[in-house]
Amino acid sequence: MKLLIHILDLPLKIPFTISRGSFSVQKTVIVELHQAGHIGYGEATQHAYYQHSQESIVTSLEKVRPFLESCHLESPEELWQELSHHSKGDTFALSALDQATHDLAGKIAQRSVYEQHGLAWQNIPASSVTLSISSIPQMIEQLSLYQNWPVIKIKLGTGNDLEIVKVLRDHTNAVFRVDANCAWTVSQTIQMSERFNELGVEFIEQPLPAHSPVKDHETVFRESALPIIADESCVLEEDVVHCSRHFHGINIKLCKCGGLTPAFRMLKKAKELSLLTMAGCMIESNVAISAAAQLLPLLDYADLDGDVLLAENPATGVELKEGHFSPSKEFGCGTRLTEQIA
Ligand SMILES: [Mg+2]
Known part of the structure; x- marks a missing residue:
């Protein structure tokens, strides 16, 4: 698989406020995984409470890149175990990659992910x-x-x-x-x-x-x-x-x-x-x-x-x-x- 990373700042319609604070732009990271002419997409956003920034997510993705680009996707579930090990507890980066492997596997099999799960x-x-x-x-x-x-x-x-x-x-x-x-x-x-x-x-x-x-x-x-x-x-x-x-x-x-x-x-x-x-x-x-x-x-x-x-x-x-x-x-x-x- 080949990995592409997009770093995006997404403006909100109106500022968003919860009990912990407020923001008006969401910083996000979108990944693409390419295999056999198909593209799978995944995403993780910056989040102060869970202590993940756009930079920390990208750093984790870059650490996983050599392993990921040496892999041929067969089963997202089996690959998750390995990715979990390589992403060292960064569940945000792991989530983006796991979304992308599910998307890619479904596109290759020509089924939606929920159908793949029966x-x-x-x-x-x-x-x-x-x-x-x-x-x-x-x-x-x-x-x-x-x-x-x-x-x-x-x-x-x-x-x-x-x-x-x-x-x-x-x-x-x-x-x-x-x-x-x-x-x-x-x-x-x-x-x-x-x-x-x-x-x-x-x-x-x-x-x-x-x-x-x-x-x-x-x-x-x-x-x-x-x-x-x-x-x-x-x-x-x-x-x-x-x-x-x-x-x-x-x-x-x-x-x-x-x-x-x-x-x-x-x-x-x-x-x-x-x-x-x-x-x-x-x-x-x-x-x-x-x-x-x-x-x-x-x-x-x-x-x-x-x-x-x-x-x-x-x-x-x-x-x-x-x-x-x-x-x-x-x-x-x-x-x-x-x-x-x-
Ligand atoms: Mg809640």
Whole structure:
């Protein structure tokens, strides 16, 4: 295989703010893997919380390059094991490469990745679209952009979380999900869960910091009026079993776990443990979104709106419009870079 690396800065439609900070340009790395006249694509974005920069991702990719370019792709799953060893714990770089090997293997076999995994495009959940933290008038304005979306995810972790949800509820009948990104305490979470239950909130994503004492997670798990979904607490494959003791469900992201290979295994394990299943994303282009969309037939909840929040998308693939996905006509993950990038 031959590896090509694109380093891109993607402007957002509006600045994106969560409980930990704000940004208006997403720095991303898109990889291409070439073999037998086909191209597979993958992507990983910079992320401060997980301590991966554009530079660190590219450095990891360059370390893997000699091994990768000596390989002939047969099975993405078998190659993942080797790539995991060569990328030395950089799950972001590993995820980009694993997306690309899945995309490439599917394009060579002329099947989509979900078909390669014995799945059909059926029972596909709607995706939420995310409102980032802002003033209440600005959050109402954000909401007005998404009038026909059936599910709205609200980023919280402010001093007036309850007021935000109450006011937004006056403007829509959409299902709400809330994500505190680790910003709440135990008592706050339990109180909020009761109020939010009355306001049409479906679940709470990661209320407590991931490193909170186990007893705190247990108290919230036991006393919350709403399901609690692990995001920052569910990073790697081995976290699934641990989370099954303190959470109702898990939010898988390809860059956290290292790509589609571990993500498919995590979803299988989660279902065995009767956990609710969700896949999320970073703000990223259609390359990474189309890869994560291959997991859709296995999900209870989807939060794959990353490219909806971008001013321009450098790729085409699985489409998300007003919460509903359309599969790509291309094989593999279904993605392709637009001409000016390629
Ligand atoms: Mg989250």
